[in-house]
Amino acid sequence: MRSTPTAETFPAHTPAASQIFTTVLSQGPLTRLEVARRAGLSAAAVTKAVRPLLADGYLVETADEEARPALGRPATLVRVDGGRALFIGVKATGDELIGVLTDLCCRIRLARRVPLTDRATKAVLAAMTDLVHELLAEAEDFGTPVLGLGVAVSGDVDRTEGVVRYSPFLDWRDVSLAELAAEATGLPVTVENDVRALTVAEQWFGAGVGLSDFAVVTVGAGIGCGLVVHGRVIAGAHGVAGEIGHVTVDPAGPPCRCGNRGCVEAIAGDAAIVRRIRETTGVEVADTAEAVTLAHQGVAGAREAYARAGEAIGRGIATVANLLGPERVIISGEGLAAYDLFAEQIRDTFAAAAFGSAADCDVQTRPLPFEEWARGAAATAIQSFITPDEPRPSR
């Protein structure tokens, strides 16, 4: 049961063309002149790149009625035709798969969740294939081709090779996920670390639009970080980057799965908080929901565990700010559900540990449900489709 692979390719595979398309995608509609200004390119380069994209229907022109001059024609705006193509994004957690069908503008048309009962590669791949086929069947109603699949997985992911090198929550090592998923679905597949995928979505459509340097910090089961520097997401020369979860907060702190002690994640990850509450209160807390409830009831040991977590996160964010000096840090992740329990400690510790004007960094929170992470996965598929320099997806 294999879908027909799509053979469609983007008509303009130059760095300038994909930069122009991305600018229109994330900031459009815009006049050609404004696209040139924002992309730092000449008007001639924009005109040249836009032509085949208009011809193939990826871009469309509309008159800017709002800016109609007193005499003469209104200015012409360029925008992406979202309906021109569809993409699928899937985020895998340890417990479920979240899938979305998006248009070319990465607007979510449909979203589906399926539980994962087995984390073995084969079982996850089978569930993912079913989910993708379901979304492909639904896509037929739109009469638009699905041009790519993005899959977001936590852990050490090599996007270029399409390999999940190590995912602790899935307990996977060296899984050639892009190849396996391409084989199973017939789609070009891009595999990316889930936090980096979310960061692409924030860069294009979220709180990072127009910023050349920002960070996304996710709190929850793990503590992750996506970093945009000089306008591009950092992948790391050896595949590792953004490991804010393994910034040391206290060398005498609790042991971490990475082999060190007192990492941010070993203090502020969901499991660490639950463990700490058990230790200090003696209550056999079952999960995060119960931990939050205890803290909201005012149980001192529970409140203290969250306060410590907030301090650890604040110190991790300060370390990012001191090293990279981002314009903004966006805190998100499922751990935001408990944000009122540690917001103050995050802010106070950040303010104390940020060096000089690094403290001017704008730290904000954004609740982003897992559908947004799946949207990030779809964004990486769009990125692979339009960008020549990005790793080409497996077929």
Add this chain to the structure above:
Amino acid sequence: MRSTPTAETFPAHTPAASQIFTTVLSQGPLTRLEVARRAGLSAAAVTKAVRPLLADGYLVETADEEARPALGRPATLVRVDGGRALFIGVKATGDELIGVLTDLCCRIRLARRVPLTDRATKAVLAAMTDLVHELLAEAEDFGTPVLGLGVAVSGDVDRTEGVVRYSPFLDWRDVSLAELAAEATGLPVTVENDVRALTVAEQWFGAGVGLSDFAVVTVGAGIGCGLVVHGRVIAGAHGVAGEIGHVTVDPAGPPCRCGNRGCVEAIAGDAAIVRRIRETTGVEVADTAEAVTLAHQGVAGAREAYARAGEAIGRGIATVANLLGPERVIISGEGLAAYDLFAEQIRDTFAAAAFGSAADCDVQTRPLPFEEWARGAAATAIQSFITPDEPRPSR
């Protein structure tokens, strides 16, 4: 006593032209085709950008005799004519000024050191003006114009505004150094943080050539860090970046001048090591030279202080590697004189604290005397001269 300001400007102020020039400067001589490949530009763009640079003598052509084909003409190589222009670079420490006169290829033609007896802005500026005038007088023998001055100062430096916001070693706050030095010397002036200036020199001419992601970590009076990500030095959205000296190693550690405790610099900076040795041995160690001697004599407290410093530096480097995943980390700075006393601890702590494949980062040491830092300052002046996007120097 003001020199005549030079009015000469670079003939090709487009991003592509400066990128092409920088590629030839750091990696040339190269064929046009090879320049295009390495700069990621089209051959046509290279040919177009090279033309005015050849006409004005910044670039010259030579035949590639080594690659002479069996039949026909040898390939033509393009290289920078170093003799086309001169630049001056000055590095200010708390104790002396180090000045160099370089050619356009940033080769040092002359170097001078003058002691600083007074750190007040006015006194330093007067000493710097004398030093620059001495170098300008020497430059007359070359019959080539001096086109810019770069000044490198430790601390929080806003290159765009040409302001030293805070330099702890000089005890300066909000000094408009670029404006003052331009006024005093008649040259276009670029002011940059000293470690970032050294990083530019390493990127163009040192251990960073051809790498898009690397870090320079300097050990000595302070612990500094220059970061190159996606091929460009990080400046920080708010002017702070690379503050590895203020990565927390131990929240219960010794107090740091930044107001926190247990920062890398509060454990591994020269003053911190001397202080630690005094505390543990009771010996009234006067300075770093004496501290090194004690450690080399095998005095336990002195050896322990260096071992702790090595662990702190190793942890700082691991934090950089875990967040940014650089290809290489270059350790330098005057503290390398004691490197044998903490090399093992740096390597062991880095290996233990690096997350997964971040440990594959190539950590190496490079002794770079202060003349190399001054050369870095000259490199920033060359950068300002050739690059439209870099902050323009004050006049």
